[in-house]
Amino acid sequence: MELEKLLEKLSNAHGISGYENTIKDIMEEEIKPYVDEARTDKMGNLITTKKGEGPAIMLAAHMDEIGLMVQYIDDNGFLRFVKIGGWFDQTLHSQRVVVHGSNGPITGVIGSKPPHVMKDEDRKLPVKAEDMFVDIGAKDKEDAINMGVDVGTAISIDRDYVPLANGLVTCKAFDNRAGVAMLIDAMKQLSETDVKATVHAVGTVQEEVGLKGARTSAFGLNPDVAIAVDVTFPGDHPGIDKKDSALEMGKGAVITVVDASGRGLIADRNVVKWLKETAEENDIPYQLNVGGGGTTDATAIHLTREGIPSSTISVPTRYIHSPVEVLSLEDLQACADLIAKAVLNIEKYF
Incomplete structure (x- = not known):
């Protein structure tokens, strides 16, 4: 088809x-x-x-x-971002992403504070996008910059097109x-x-x-x-x-x-x-x-x-x-x- x-x-x-x-x-x-x-x-x-x-x-x-954009890079090389378009924050958590750096695409993952160190009341609350970050494996800020990441770098979700049953597809x-x-x-x-x-x-x-x-x-x-x-x-x-x-x-x-x-x-x-x-x-x-x-x-x-x-x-x-x-x-x-x-x-x- x-x-x-x-x-x-x-x-x-x-x-x-x-x-x-x-x-x-x-x-x-x-x-x-x-x-x-x-x-x-x-x-x-x-x-x-x-x-x-x-x-x-x-x-x-x-x-x-809809996607994300790098807002700043912290000293440890983690990327803080803003949302571009209408995201429901909970769908972002733990996603794999593509960071579109100047040297080519970079794979990253969206992380946040682990539940193991959260207080009981915090575990009951959804994690907000402002408390998430993208981990690209950088050693520090300089390493992330050398990989081609800068303020304003675009980020998109990393998902492949696959078929479901009965003529349905997802991506x-x-x-x-x-x-x-x-x-x-x-x-x-x-x-x-x-x-x-x-x-x-x-x-x-x-x-x-x-x-x-x-x-x-x-x-x-x-x-x-x-x-x-x-x-x-x-x-x-x-x-x-x-x-x-x-x-x-x-x-x-x-x-x-x-x-x-x-x-x-x-x-x-x-x-x-x-x-x-x-x-x-x-x-x-x-x-x-x-x-x-x-x-x-x-x-x-x-x-x-x-x-x-x-x-x-x-x-x-x-x-x-x-x-x-x-x-x-x-x-x-x-x-x-x-x-x-x-x-x-x-x-x-x-």
Whole structure:
């Protein structure tokens, strides 16, 4: 399955917010055969275009993953860090990481004060990220610096892509390498058809820290309509109720109606109608999402200039913002198919 191989390639690569170049290079290499032009803007967004005479649509998939950054190196060579993006601190503890030093990648582990020397009341409390550190095996601060580590060095989680049962797969950074993979696959599908629309397939930067690349790229492109391509959390596993998310893995692509209880995106009704009817006409399984938390690039895009009609197509993904995200390959393909079919169907609606 080509889409799975692409997802694996993207997910095993590293690129935290602001340091997306490795992902951008992969995306550019994979998508170039299916577009007329590709460029990188001043912000670092990859903007590719397939030219047409119809409406202009922006398809946006953010390239960054959440990560860490070296804040300082102590005298014993341990790295103190800050979080880049939205981490739940407990998922960081005892993880293996890649420290992206100037001399090449360095393996490290996240450690903290051992429970053996904690007081009883302290053992009952979760360890905060501010009390953790990265151990790269350095003898002291000078040794760490000589290894290529400095203040501002990026750190990402060290996890490999592996299959689970029943067509499920797991890795770090499906948020949002899944979106990038779906976007590339959709553009490949479109390359084999007669596309009337002008399609801007954009890999955006710094979504996890404020939707930044989406805002600047949408301003420059000023499309007629936009779809963000991302992941979203389902409510089909222990610890979450259906009232918090009625979505399920294996039930197809997710079309956003509202996210963050309307504080983020209230999707344009015609866009939602377009996506729903396209899915139904092509027998693509889909789900509708009215979410209480979490936003996507569509939040920034739809507020650009005088406003851009927008929604989001997402793949349901368990354990988002952790090193062990899980999704269904069938859902992933449904999303890619819906993106492609929607582009072909756009002139009926815009």
